Amino acid sequence: MKVLCITRLFSGIESSLFNKKWKPTGVPTIFKMIEKFDSEAEGRFIFTSKDGFTNWNTPKVETLKLEGLNHKITVLPGKTKFFFLPLNKLQLIARELFQFLYCLVAYFKEKPDFIYIDHANTLIAAFFARFTSTPVVYRVMGVYPFMRDVIKENSLKGRIFKFCYRSPFKQVICTQDGSGVEPWLETALHPNTKVEKLINGVDDFNIIKDTPESLATIPTDKTKVLFVGKIETAKGSVSFVESLILSIKQDPDIHAIVVGNGSKRESLIEKVKEEGLEGSFTFIQRLPHNEILKVHELSDIYISLNRLGNLSVANLEAMKFGQCMIFPKSQPETKIDFITDSLLEDNCAIRVENSDDIKGIKESILRLHKNKDEIQLLSTNMKKCAQKFIPTWEKRVSKEFTTITNAIKTS
Numbered sequence: 123m124k125v126l127c128i129t130r131l132f133s134g135i136e137s138s139l140f141n142k143k144w145k146p147t148g149v150p151t152i153f154k155m156i157e158k159f160d161s162e163a164e165g166r167f168i169f170t171s172k173d174g175f176t177n178w179n180t181p182k183v184e185t186l187k188l189e190g191l192n193h194k195i196t197v198l199p200g201k202t203k204f205f206f207l208p209l210n211k212l213q214l215i216a217r218e219l220f221q222f223l224y225c226l227v228a229y230f231k232e233k234p235d236f237i238y239i240d241h242a243n244t245l246i247a248a249f250f251a252r253f254t255s256t257p258v259v260y261r262v263m264g265v266y267p268f269m270r271d272v273i274k275e276n277s278l279k280g281r282i283f284k285f286c287y288r289s290p291f292k293q294v295i296c297t298q299d300g301s302g303v304e305p306w307l308e309t310a311l312h313p314n315t316k317v318e319k320l321i322n323g324v325d326d327f328n329i330i331k332d333t334p335e336s337l338a339t340i341p342t343d344k345t346k347v348l349f350v351g352k353i354e355t356a357k358g359s360v361s362f363v364e365s366l367i368l369s370i371k372q373d374p375d376i377h378a379i380v381v382g383n384g385s386k387r388e389s390l391i392e393k394v395k396e397e398g399l400e401g402s403f404t405f406i407q408r409l410p411h412n413e414i415l416k417v418h419e420l421s422d423i424y425i426s427l428n429r430l431g432n433l434s435v436a437n438l439e440a441m442k443f444g445q446c447m448i449f450p451k452s453q454p455e456t457k458i459d460f461i462t463d464s465l466l467e468d469n470c471a472i473r474v475e476n477s478d479d480i481k482g483i484k485e486s487i488l489r490l491h492k493n494k495d496e497i498q499l500l501s502t503n504m505k506k507c508a509q510k511f512i513p514t515w516e517k518r519v520s521k522e523f524t525t526i527t528n529a530i531k532t533s
Contacts (some may be wrong), residue, residue: 123530125165126234127156128225129261130242131176131197133319135169139178139197147408150435151263151297151322152240154519159238160192162523166232167193170221171200173214174240179204181226192456198224222246236292236530241269257292257533259526264299265306266430270456272312288312292448293529295522297322300431302457306345318525321511322435323518324442329415334380336413340420342402344377348421348445350414350436351428353384358427358477363390363403364525365425365483366376369491372484376491381406381414381419397493418443422497425449427477431458442512446484447471450479465511470504498500 131139134148146153156167162283171178181203185196198221214268225246231238239247240261272283287310294311296303298319307317340346347366349530353359359380366378380390387405395404409417418424424445426432432449440447451473452459472490474482490497513521 123161123163123527124161124167124232124235125227126168126232126237126239128166128168128170128228128243128246129156129158130169130236131169133176133179136176136178137313138188139169139184139186139195142186142188144188146384150515152261154515155238155522157191158519158523165193166197166228167191168225169195169197169227170243171198173200173202173217176200194372194405196228199419201232201480216244222249229256236526236533238526242491244286244303246427248289248290251289251291253346258289259293259529260289260291261293262294262296262303262307264297264301264431265303266301269306269310273413274305284310292533293318293525295525298433298461300428300459300462301434302431302453302460303458305457316529317405318522320518320522321433321513322438323513323515324435324438325515327415327443328412330412333420334413334416335482336406336409337417337420340417341377342420344375345423345487346377346379346421347423347487348379348417349382349425350381350417350440351426351434353380353382353387353390354384356429357384358384358425358429359384359390361384361427361477361480361483362425365480365487366403367394367397368480368484369487370399371397373488373491374402376402376487378403379406379417381409381417383407406503414439415443418445422446422494423448423487424489427483429458429477432462433459438508438512441508442468444501444508446490446500447504448474448490450472450474450476450484466507467503469500470507471500 132149135146135153138146153459178203181199183198185194187194201217204213204216207213207216234256236257236259237250238259247258247260272280294315294317296307296319298321346477349362351357370376391405394400424440424447426437426449452463474488
């Protein structure tokens with residue numbers, strides 16, 4: 123098979139480009155499929171730089187050979203290539219047009235058997251689906267507010283995206299991340315489009331025995347409450363810190379661990395300092411994956427307050443590990459986490475009203491802190507339940523690859 127693979131340049135991949143060594147730090151949904159295509163197919167791998175999502179500022183096309191990949195990859199520049207244009211909007215339009223034309227030339231040059239392309243490149247995906255005979259596999263990594271809002275708009279942008287979403291894609295593959303994908307898929311796509319929804323994978327755990335230096339300051343004699351993810355409002359990081367401040371003030375034998383980076387990180391660290399609770403919080407910007415697993419082992423309670431869905435890879439790892447978890451109830455309006463409700467039994471986790479339920483989060487922490495048997499029971503129940511629905515990455519990638527090959531065979 124010959125593939126033309128076009129995806130956004132994700133921040134979790136760009137470090138591989140800078141180091142010339144394939145070692146992604148995020149987006150396993152995408153990078154594991156790239157590895158599968160790299161070993162099982164021929165073709166081209168093109169990353170499109172979308173400004174605001176990456177630190178890649180090179181104004182020219184770069185073709186790179188990375189250690190660890192058989193194929194070269196091409197990175198298309200963002201709006202920095204068009205810095206001479208007077209308006210930001212013109213730069214963005216020029217960026218999209220340039221990336222489209224480059225991918226079009228690559229298509230005619232490569233003559234692929236199929237095109238694998240993500241939502242960040244929807245306009246390009248729609249063109250190939252509508253105006254070529256090559257099967258297009260459209261990759262949706264969950265559903266986000268923009269995607270919901272744009273199909274409700276009667277603006278020019280809304281009409282364009284609705285037209286694009288209803289293109290005759292050969293196959294749509296959607297990550298089932300709890301973001302309420304079902305209503306969007308039913309409304310946005312053409313009714314004849316074949317859709318496969320897949321939960322991401324988690325591999326068997328290989329936890330390091332010794333506590334690394336990065337985790338050495340975490341106290342062993344307190345109830346430790348963990349947050350892992352981007353330090354952004356949408357991820358619930360602000361609510362987490364506010365809830366832990368209240369909990370610790372009521373009982374200082376609680377310790378908070380915040381792992382991640384983001385725009386809210388410095389302000390939250392400052393807020394903790396203002397409360398005089400620096401010694402009760404451990405902020406860690408980045409950890410290798412094996413140390414993430416170690417911090418799970420060191421923690422007693424894991425809290426996820428993601429407003430957009432709670433079946434992220436980080437949460438799936440916590441579930442399969444068997445963490446005692448607190449996270450929000452599902453959202454009827456958007457169907458966010460309805461799938462989570464169906465997968466997890468009521469005795470697997472504590473559910474608070476929503477991501478802003480500071481009181482409920484605090485009370486849940488204090489209750490668990492005083493009842494270690496409940497922590498253990500929730501942990502055991504979660505681990506048993508997670509084994510039923512979370513696949514290994516090998517099975518997850520194999521399922522997606524098989525779905526793609528079956529779709530191509532029917533073309």
